[in-house]
Amino acid sequence: MTDIQETKERVHENIKEIFDTSSFMTFSQTFLYFIESWKKYFVFSGRANRTMFWSVVFFNCFFAILVGVIVGRYGAGVYAICCVLPVWAVAVRRLHDIGHTGLWMLAPMAFMGVSLYFARTDDDFFTALSSSLFLVSLVILLSSLCLKSDKENKYGTRIK
Numbered sequence: 001m002t003d004i005q006e007t008k009e010r011v012h013e014n015i016k017e018i019f020d021t022s023s024f025m026t027f028s029q030t031f032l033y034f035i036e037s038w039k040k041y042f043v044f045s046g047r048a049n050r051t052m053f054w055s056v057v058f059f060n061c062f063f064a065i066l067v068g069v070i071v072g073r074y075g076a077g078v079y080a081i082c083c084v085l086p087v088w089a090v091a092v093r094r095l096h097d098i099g100h101t102g103l104w105m106l107a108p109m110a111f112m113g114v115s116l117y118f119a120r121t122d123d124d125f126f127t128a129l130s131s132s133l134f135l136v137s138l139v140i141l142l143s144s145l146c147l148k149s150d151k152e153n154k155y156g157t158r159i160k
Contacts, residue, residue: 030055037086044102048093049149049159056090091145096155098147107137 033052060083068076092102111134118127149158 031059034059037090040089041086042089044089044092045096045155046093047097047149047155047157047159048090049097050094050146052159053090053094053145056087060087094145096153097149097158098144099153099155100144104141104144108134108141111137 030051033055037052037056064076064079064083067079088105091105095102095104111130115127115130115134118130151158
């Protein structure tokens, strides 16, 4: 009987944590995270929480689409190139937040480069293999960016 009661209590605590309105961010707070990412253009040290990372991704996609509609696809391309370093930096800080090194960001890029090389050599097998490895490593990377933060790790204390 006690196992059922303990499980019930844990479920209720998890439900309270999910629907706790004090943890929801306002639009202006998430936009401030976006602005902060541009201020920390070359800062790869420290930590970034999930809200910070995903708000940066959201606003960069939004502004790239907006620039693409107003200026055209070349303007959106220029904006996307300008966004590479701030997004890369906040992703590295996000990996630090879950206790991993920022070098994890290199795995998908390496597989993409290998895939492009084999695509130019018309080697279908290795192109397909490296493309598959690229997709798998990208999914692993994105899913790890969704993990919950550690309270403390070697990269510092958690950002609230």
